[in-house]
Amino acid sequence: EPEVTQTPSHQVTQMGQEVILRCVPISNHLYFYWYRQILGQKVEFLVSFYNNEISEKSEIFDDQFSVERPDGSNFTLKIRSTKLEDSAMYFCASHRDSYNSPLHFGNGTRLTVT
Amino acid sequence: GENVEQHPSTLSVQEGDSAVIKCTYSDSASNYFPWYKQELGKRPQLIIDIRSNVGEKKDQRIAVTLNKTAKHFSLHITETQPEDSAVYFCAPSMDSNYQLIWGAGTKLIIKP
Numbered sequence: 701e702p703e704v705t706q707t708p709s710h711q712v713t714q715m716g717q718e719v720i721l722r723c724v725p726i727s728n729h730l731y732f733y734w735y736r737q738i739l740g741q742k743v744e745f746l747v748s749f750y751n752n753e754i755s756e757k758s759e760i761f762d763d764q765f766s767v768e769r770p771d772g773s774n775f776t777l778k779i780r781s782t783k784l785e786d787s788a789m790y791f792c793a794s795h796r797d798s799y800n801s802p803l804h805f806g807n808g809t810r811l812t813v814t
Numbered sequence: 815g816e817n818v819e820q821h822p823s824t825l826s827v828q829e830g831d832s833a834v835i836k837c838t839y840s841d842s843a844s845n846y847f848p849w850y851k852q853e854l855g856k857r858p859q860l861i862i863d864i865r866s867n868v869g870e871k872k873d874q875r876i877a878v879t880l881n882k883t884a885k886h887f888s889l890h891i892t893e894t895q896p897e898d899s900a901v902y903f904c905a906p907s908m909d910s911n912y913q914l915i916w917g918a919g920t921k922l923i924i925k926p
Contacts, residue, residue, distance in 0.1 A: 743850075743858060743903060743916040791857060802848070803914065805857040 702726045706792050706806035713782055713813055721777045721809045723792030732775045733793040733803070734767065736760070743791070749775065782813045816841040820904055820917035828925050833894055835920045837904030838886040844906040847880055847887045852919075853900045861902075862889070891922075899924045 705724045713719050725732050734746040747757045747767055754767065766778045775794075779786055792806040817840040827833045837847075848863035864871045864878045864887065871878050877890040887906070891898055901921050905914040 742918045743905075743914075745914060745916075802860045802863065805859070807857050 704792055704794055704804050704806035706790075706809050708809060709807065710810045711812070713811070715784060715813055716781050719779050719782055719811065721779075721790050721792075721811070723775045723777070723806055724773050725775055725792065725794035726796075726804055727773070729794035729796050729804070731755075731795050731797070732769070734777045735791045735793060735805075736788040737791065737808075738788045746777070779811075782811075784813050787811055787813045816844065816906065816915040818904065818906060818915050818917045820902075820920050822920060823918065824921045824923070826923040826925060827894055829894055829896060831894055833889075833891045833898070833922055835889045835902055835904075835922070836886055837888070837906065837917050839906040840885065841906070841908070842882075842885065843908050844885075845908055847878065847904070847906050848914075849878060849889045850903045850905060851900045852903065858903060894922075894924050896924050896926060898922060 704726055707722045711719055732749040735743050736746055737743045744760060745758050746761045748755045749767055752769060764780045768776050789808045789810050791808045793803045795801045795803045819838045821836050825833055845866040849861050850858040851861045852858045862873055862876050862878045864880050866882055869880055875892045878887060880887040889902060899922060901919045903919050904917040907914045
């Protein structure tokens with residue numbers, strides 16, 4: 701069964717550094733998402749992406765965040781200048797269409813900002 | 815925006831007994847009601863979902879019931895097993911707004 705893949709599984713970075721989290725959604729999926737989950741807390745929506753543009757974003761997704769689909773397969777989340785509070789698990793997800801198709805999650809990237 | 819609440823926050827049941835987790839939501843336009851299971855350190859995985867034109871859906875030991883009038887839906891797990899121990903999240907949404915606002919999660923503990 702096809703899966704959403706995320707790399708790296710764990711990223712450690714110093715405060716103020718830029719990080720790029722990478723995702724390869726399932727190939728015939730059209731809608732892509734990034735979520736984050738601070739340890740022990742709920743899943744929080746960051747951004748959704750469709751037809752090569754952002755369709756929705758949350759208050760968390762401020763100017764420090766950006767997403768890109770540089771080619772036909774990768775979907776990246778960039779944090780320009782990381783803060784301690786950015787430490788979390790970041791999940792990429794995708795689904796095929798907006799109705800009657802389930803959301804598929806990647807295994808996540810654990811980001812630790814020191 | 816959508817306000818989502820889950821109850822209880824923690825549920826401990828004896829193996830073999832049933833577990834019920836409830837999710838209430840505020841947006842009457844919501845029409846998609848999924849439940850996700852997240853084991854420790856792993857990704858959320860969809861275990862069952864229901865759409866607003868259906869009142870109940872069952873898949874082996876798992877069922878979801880929906881009360882659109884009262885704006886809540888529930889996850890039912892029967893004959894619980896140790897591998898059911900996890901955190902369960904509800905995430906109601908609309909097709910036009912598929913970002914999924916998540917509940918805070920319910921930690922289900924199955925006691926042997």
